[in-house]
Amino acid sequence: MRKQIVAGNWKMNKDYVDSEILVSKLLEQHHHSTTDVIIAPPFTNLLAAKNTLKGSPISVAAQNMHFAENGAYTGEVSASMLTSIGVKTVILGHSERRAYFNETDEMLAKKVDTALAHGIRIIFCFGEELADRKAKKENEVVASQIKNALFHLSASAWDHIVLAYEPVWAIGTGETASPEQAQDMHAFIRKTLADQYTPALADAVSILYGGSVKSANAKEIFSKPDVDGGLIGGAALDAEHFSAIVNSF
Numbered sequence: 001m002r003k004q005i006v007a008g009n010w011k012m013n014k015d016y017v018d019s020e021i022l023v024s025k026l027l028e029q030h031h032h033s034t035t036d037v038i039i040a041p042p043f044t045n046l047l048a049a050k051n052t053l054k055g056s057p058i059s060v061a062a063q064n065m066h067f068a069e070n071g072a073y074t075g076e077v078s079a080s081m082l083t084s085i086g087v088k089t090v091i092l093g094h095s096e097r098r099a100y101f102n103e104t105d106e107m108l109a110k111k112v113d114t115a116l117a118h119g120i121r122i123i124f125c126f127g128e129e130l131a132d133r134k135a136k137k138e139n140e141v142v143a144s145q146i147k148n149a150l151f152h153l154s155a156s157a158w159d160h161i162v163l164a165y166e167p168v169w170a171i172g173t174g175e176t177a178s179p180e181q182a183q184d185m186h187a188f189i190r191k192t193l194a195d196q197y198t199p200a201l202a203d204a205v206s207i208l209y210g211g212s213v214k215s216a217n218a219k220e221i222f223s224k225p226d227v228d229g230g231l232i233g234g235a236a237l238d239a240e241h242f243s244a245i246v247n248s249f
């Protein structure tokens, strides 16, 4: 049985005080559920969020990480810095990192290796741009993003990988992939994994959908057989809204 996951990517939002307010509200709203709930606040708020959430089932993830162990990389954060404060999940490959910070598949493959070497679970993001979809190249683009960053991994490494399909044209635009478009892509991703590894491995990997997921559309998207949850941006910044999405399974 695959894990159902709802993760909130806060991006560059919420200062320390606002972060603590949101975390406390999430704690109040959160009722026991079988869904794994993860929040990814900015680096400056990770430790406080971890402490506030101690003993709760909500876990904390970082939004990025460098591939080097340490050294002269001004402004960067390493895997061991994350594990030293108990952060055991990282989002890698977000389209905003690819677009604004020039992250390439090659760089992401290195980040993936470093995270795994430190026992960090990865929420690996990828997705096509609008021009790719218009050219009917979405499957080709997605397959190459996955292959280039992840297909060097052994089968056992996949225990620590969650995939997040985030079509770039649906992020922050209010335009969501239809539940059918999400399902078609997720089924394609699973087949791509089955072909490279085994059907059993493909069946065990959670694949999240991200891109304008709201409480109003989450239920329908999550009801699709190959959609195992969501990576939520804007709607994760409001406790009631996010909790409603968590409760949409």
Ligand code: 13P
Pocket (backbone or CB within 6 Å): 009, 094, 166, 170, 171, 172, 173, 174, 210, 211, 212, 213, 231, 232, 233, 234, 235
């Ligand atoms: P929105 O939910 O704001 O479209 O963002 C999705 C996203 O990028 C999550 O990583």
